[in-house]
Structure formats: structure tokens, C-alpha cells
Amino acid sequence: xxxxxxxxxxxxxxxxxxxxxxxxxxxxxxxxxxxxxxxxxxxxxxxxxxxxxxxxxxxxxxxxxxxxxxxxxxxxxxxxxxxxxxxxxxxxxxxxxxxxxxxxxxxxxxxxxxx
Numbered sequence: 001x002x003x004x005x006x007x008x009x010x011x012x013x014x015x016x017x018x019x020x021x022x023x024x025x026x027x028x029x030x031x032x033x034x035x036x037x038x039x040x041x042x043x044x045x046x047x048x049x050x051x052x053x054x055x056x057x058x059x060x061x062x063x064x065x066x067x068x069x070x071x072x073x074x075x076x077x078x079x080x081x082x083x084x085x086x087x088x089x090x091x092x093x094x095x096x097x098x099x100x101x102x103x104x105x106x107x108x109x110x111x112x113x114x115x
Contacts, residue, residue, distance in 0.1 A: 040094050041073055044102060048075065051106030059113055073097050075105065077112045084112050 049061040068074045075085040
């Protein structure tokens with residue numbers, strides 16, 4: 001019986017060390033899906049703003065002035081009906097948006113502003 005008791009103690013010790021609580025993750029370690037989505041769209045909007053600023057325009061890029069919906073990227077010029085760019089209903093990982101040349105979009109925005 002002594003062997004059984006010592007084996008039980010060893011097993012109990014192993015279980016105790018194997019069940020240590022893991023430290024909680026920091027909120028910054030893993031972004032939620034909506035934050036990741038927002039990041040992709042904000043990055044592209046920032047590239048358009050950078051292009052406009054570099055080419056002497058004082059136009060501002062506003063994000064979600066009118067929320068277009070989930071998975072949509074729309075570039076509009078205030079006062080115009082038709083958008084410069086409209087990508088609707090994109091699925092993750094937003095390949096259509098990532099494939100765009102943002103300098104070309106910036107040129108299109110500059111042309112639309114000149115009209």
C-alpha cells in the first residue's frame with residue numbers, strides 16, 4: 001500500500017503543476033475582427049490623404065462620415081452624387097481593396113476635385 005500512496009501523491013503533484021492558471025492576455029495582443037477590418041480601411045484612407053497632401057491639396061479625408069456598411073470602401077467628393085471609388089460587400093481579407101494602387105485612386109480624387 002505504501003507504493004500506491006506514493007504513486008498517488010506523485011500523480012497529484014503532477015496534476016497540480018499541470019493546471020496552473022495561464023496569465024490573461026493583454027487586450028492589445030489580439031485585435032478583434034472589427035478592429036482589423038477598420039485598420040485595413042484606415043490604412044487605405046491614410047494613403048489617399050498622404051497623396052493629396054503631397055500634391056498640394058488641402059482636402060481632408062473623413063472616415064465614415066456616412067457609414068457605408070460592413071465590408072464597403074467608398075470614396076466620395078462632398079457635393080457630388082457619384083463616388084470616385086465604390087467597393088461594396090467585400091469579404092475578408094479584402095483582396096480587391098489591397099490590390100488597388102492607392103496613388104491611382106489619389107489621382108482620380110485630384111481630378112474629381114478639379115472638376
